[in-house]
Amino acid sequence: MKEMSAMNRKLIQNLAERLSKQVKHFNKTEAEGLIRQFNGLVGDHPSVSGRTVHGLDRGKFRNILHNTFQMTDDMIMDRVFHAFDKNNDGFVSAKEWIEGLSIFLRGTLDEKIKYCFQVYDLNGDGYISREEMFHMLKNSLIRQPTEEDPDEGIKDLVEITLKKMDHDHDSRLSYADFDKAVREENLLLEAFGNCLPDAKNILAFEQLAFQT
The missing domain is CATH 1.10.238.10 (EF-hand)
Structure with missing residues (x-):
């Protein structure tokens, strides 16, 4: 069991290192925190057409938007899911999660x-x-x-x-x-609906994700 968790830790660190180089706004430690959080949110891997998918489905993702970021508009939440799910496979992967959050939480005006x-x-x-x-x-x-x-x-x-x-x-x-x-x-x-989190929710989310 210890070996398994050490292996998982190593995998997470490697993925965090790779993603922190590809994605703006998060350093390696922050990327690691977001991956751990992502794994906790995904929980048991859902099986789709016989293959295991490691990602957040629409329902789980909407729950995060609603419970963590106080979003209430169904249409906007669906559109935010689509913005994160870049390859349109119906799941937000760890990479899509970090890429999406980099803009969602810390994006430039552009x-x-x-x-x-x-x-x-x-x-x-x-x-x-x-x-x-x-x-x-x-x-x-x-x-x-x-x-x-x-x-x-x-x-x-x-x-x-x-x-x-x-x-x-x-x-x-x-x-x-x-x-x-x-x-x-x-x-x-x-102008057409809240699709970004406010400062208070960003702070609460980051404190939770980046705590060591």
């Missing part, structure tokens, strides 16, 4: 703009359309029971947002539009 745009571009066509804005804002806004037609208010908000962010006036947001608008006004980074 990295966060790319990430948020990817989350908000629901169909992946390179644009955030009126319809996509409507769906995201409808989910993220608290409705007032007195409103006769709350959808009208959301449509108005979409138009206001387009007016502010749609620099080339083609009634949809390209990456260039989004990038320019966010650089002019940083608060627009999460």
Whole structure:
């Protein structure tokens, strides 16, 4: 048993060393902490079509977003999962976990703009359309029971947002539009829903992951 844990420790250290060179923002010790945390979160390896998969499935990943980072919007949580799951195999691997967290927790403004745009571009066509804005804002806004037609208010908000962010006036947001608008006004980074953690949750998460 001791040999086994020593072997596991060595494997984790080797993986951490490799990933800390490939991924920005985490040193080797931090990468090691994140891998150990990842292994604890994955638990028993799920079997898919007869092969063992070592990764976080959508359900476990969403639980982390909800319980650790206080995210509540189902649509946004699904999109964050897709942003982390780069190879689209339905699982977040250790490498994808660390790559994703490097932007999620410590990303530069450039990295966060790319990430948020990817989350908000629901169909992946390179644009955030009126319809996509409507769906995201409808989910993220608290409705007032007195409103006769709350959808009208959301449509108005979409138009206001387009007016502010749609620099080339083609009634949809390209990456260039989004990038320019966010650089002019940083608060627009999460204009369509919370897809990044706040400072308090980042601190709590890192303290847990990096404790020795």
